Amino acid sequence: MAATTESVKADAAEAPLLNKRNLIFAVALYCVFYAWVRWYEGVYGWSAGMDSFAPEFETYWMNFLYIEFVLEVSTAGILWGYLWKTRDRKVMSITPREELRRHFTHWTWLVCYGVAIYFGASYFTEQDGTWHQTIVRDTDFTPSHVIEFYLSYPVYIITGGAAFLYAKTRLPTYQQGNSIQYMVATVGPFMILPNVGLNEWGHTFWFMEELFVAPLHYGFVFFGWSALGVLGVLNIEVAALAKLLKKDLA
Amino acid sequence: MSASQSAVRSRAEAVKVSRTFDWLICFTLFFVILGGYHVHFMLVAGDWDFWSDWKDRRLWVTVLPIMGITFPAAVQAVLWWRYRIAFGATLCVLGLLFGEWVNRYFNFWGWTYFPINFVFPSQLIPGAIVLDVVLLLSNSMQLTAVVGGLGFGLLFYPGNWPMMAPLHLPVEYNGMMMTLADLSGYHYVRTGMPEYIRMVEKGTLRTFGKDVAPVSAFFSGFVSIIVYFVWHFFGRWFGNTAFTKGS
Numbered sequence: 238m239a240a241t242t243e244s245v246k247a248d249a250a251e252a253p254l255l256n257k258r259n260l261i262f263a264v265a266l267y268c269v270f271y272a273w274v275r276w277y278e279g280v281y282g283w284s285a286g287m288d289s290f291a292p293e294f295e296t297y298w299m300n301f302l303y304i305e306f307v308l309e310v311s312t313a314g315i316l317w318g319y320l321w322k323t324r325d326r327k328v329m330s331i332t333p334r335e336e337l338r339r340h341f342t343h344w345t346w347l348v349c350y351g352v353a354i355y356f357g358a359s360y361f362t363e364q365d366g367t368w369h370q371t372i373v374r375d376t377d378f379t380p381s382h383v384i385e386f387y388l389s390y391p392v393y394i395i396t397g398g399a400a401f402l403y404a405k406t407r408l409p410t411y412q413q414g415n416s417i418q419y420m421v422a423t424v425g426p427f428m429i430l431p432n433v434g435l436n437e438w439g440h441t442f443w444f445m446e447e448l449f450v451a452p453l454h455y456g457f458v459f460f461g462w463s464a465l466g467v468l469g470v471l472n473i474e475v476a477a478l479a480k481l482l483k484k485d486l487a
Numbered sequence: 488m489s490a491s492q493s494a495v496r497s498r499a500e501a502v503k504v505s506r507t508f509d510w511l512i513c514f515t516l517f518f519v520i521l522g523g524y525h526v527h528f529m530l531v532a533g534d535w536d537f538w539s540d541w542k543d544r545r546l547w548v549t550v551l552p553i554m555g556i557t558f559p560a561a562v563q564a565v566l567w568w569r570y571r572i573a574f575g576a577t578l579c580v581l582g583l584l585f586g587e588w589v590n591r592y593f594n595f596w597g598w599t600y601f602p603i604n605f606v607f608p609s610q611l612i613p614g615a616i617v618l619d620v621v622l623l624l625s626n627s628m629q630l631t632a633v634v635g636g637l638g639f640g641l642l643f644y645p646g647n648w649p650m651m652a653p654l655h656l657p658v659e660y661n662g663m664m665m666t667l668a669d670l671s672g673y674h675y676v677r678t679g680m681p682e683y684i685r686m687v688e689k690g691t692l693r694t695f696g697k698d699v700a701p702v703s704a705f706f707s708g709f710v711s712i713i714v715y716f717v718w719h720f721f722g723r724w725f726g727n728t729a730f731t732k733g734s
Binding site: 254255275278279282332333334336337340341344345347348350351352354355357358359360362363364366367368369370371372373374413414415416417418421422426429446447448449450454455457458461462463464465466467468469471472473474475476478481482484485486 | 492493494495497498500501502504505507508511512514515516517518519520521522523524525526527529530531532533534535537558561562565569570586587589590593594595597598599601606677678679680681684721722725726727728729730731732
């Protein structure tokens with residue numbers, strides 16, 4: 238019990254409802270990190286990413302892949318483990334103001350999820366189209382895939398998992414069970430990563446070219462739809478916030 | 488928690504908190520929907536959207552509105568039917584275009600060096616505005632599906648015409664007749680996407696000569712109506728607030 242968070246700390250009332258510094262720092266962190274990643278792609282994609290049998294490919298791309306695997310597993314383990322370990326065991330007895338503060342923190346996580354989803358599903362996925370329609374692939378671990386599948390997707394999975402865990406462990410709204418649409422909005426996009434197995438099998442087995450509308454890619458489409466689960470989360474949150482603010486806004 | 492306690496200290500603070508949440512919600516919705524819509528759109532219609540030599544009078548006109556009306560219908564089903572917010576379709580399309588333009592600039596041009604006038608995205612805003620306006624004025628899902636959906640399909644080609652017209656001009660090159668868009672495609676070779684998988688001007692619609700694009704647009708509008716209905720109910724399902732039973 239020692240590691241769990243006590244419901245109401247003495248100084249909690251004095252903390253700001255929304256920690257804007259954390260919000261801005263988190264969004265900036267994703268943007269600066271991905272700007273660096275995009276710079277790395279630009280420099281080492283053409284110079285070291287064309288031939289997977291070349292020594293420089295091992296140096297600049299396979300080592301990048303190994304390092305990101307280790308960092309992602311470590312980050313997920315530490316972050317998710319921390320959120321679970323420090324869960325509030327008296328979550329149903331927190332004050333309304335503390336609950337409001339936690340909703341703000343929860344939305345900070347959801348904003349981060351939005352940014353991470355954007356970079357993963359939009360920026361690096363369409364980027365994959367232009368790279369593979371231009372370059373002939375000779376490996377599953379192309380420069381585009383090392384970033385798209387094995388970096389940007391795990392990053393949004395880790396972020397989405399953290400948002401879900403935060404809500405589940407700290408907000409009374411989510412104690413009645415598991416929100417189906419919250420699970421859809423986090424597990425669905427997660428399933429895009431295992432679907433990479435189908436993608437790589439198909440591209441290796443029978444289709445080395447890149448046609449983005451090929452049926453081989455429809456698994457990504459199906460799981461991409463699940464992002465709409467955020468609409469259910471929105472409805473749950475609006476109802477919870479209305480309950481907290483209604484009499485003051487009336 | 489005590490029902491008598493208040494989460495805020497004044498009405499002014501309650502208003503400020505409410506407005507702050509509005510901004511956080513708008514930002515998150517925009518980017519999460521953008522991500523889902525973009526990955527859907529690029530993988531069911533993307534090739535016609537990526538390259539100007541794919542933007543033909545048949546499949547481009549047919550496929551893009553049908554695949555494009557999906558997320559707007561679903562998002563409208565929540566934003567209008569629960570909150571009376573009348574810009575669900577436009578929000579989706581602006582998100583999609585944001586994702587596409589950033590990509591075409593930084594990646595199609597910035598990483599693989601295709602000129603922007605070969606890789607610009609298709610225009611969907613006129614159709615989205617019509618969807619939102621019909622819903623706003625009629626407050627009817629059926630009318631939005633039929634009138635808005637048909638308009639979404641019919642407006643696609645004329646909405647893109649100002650950008651595409653110069654690229655559809657005929658040109659003779661080495662004794663062959665082609666469009667300027669085709670010529671761009673021959674000069675900017677995409678090794679990973681060879682000519683034999685390009686789905687452009689397939690079929691016998693050309694038999695009707697000048698009517699190819701209008702017939703395609705009309706067919707697209709018809710299917711868009713049906714797709715709107717289906718995705719409206721998808722949107723309702725995604726908007727549900729059900730929980731699994733707790734232990």
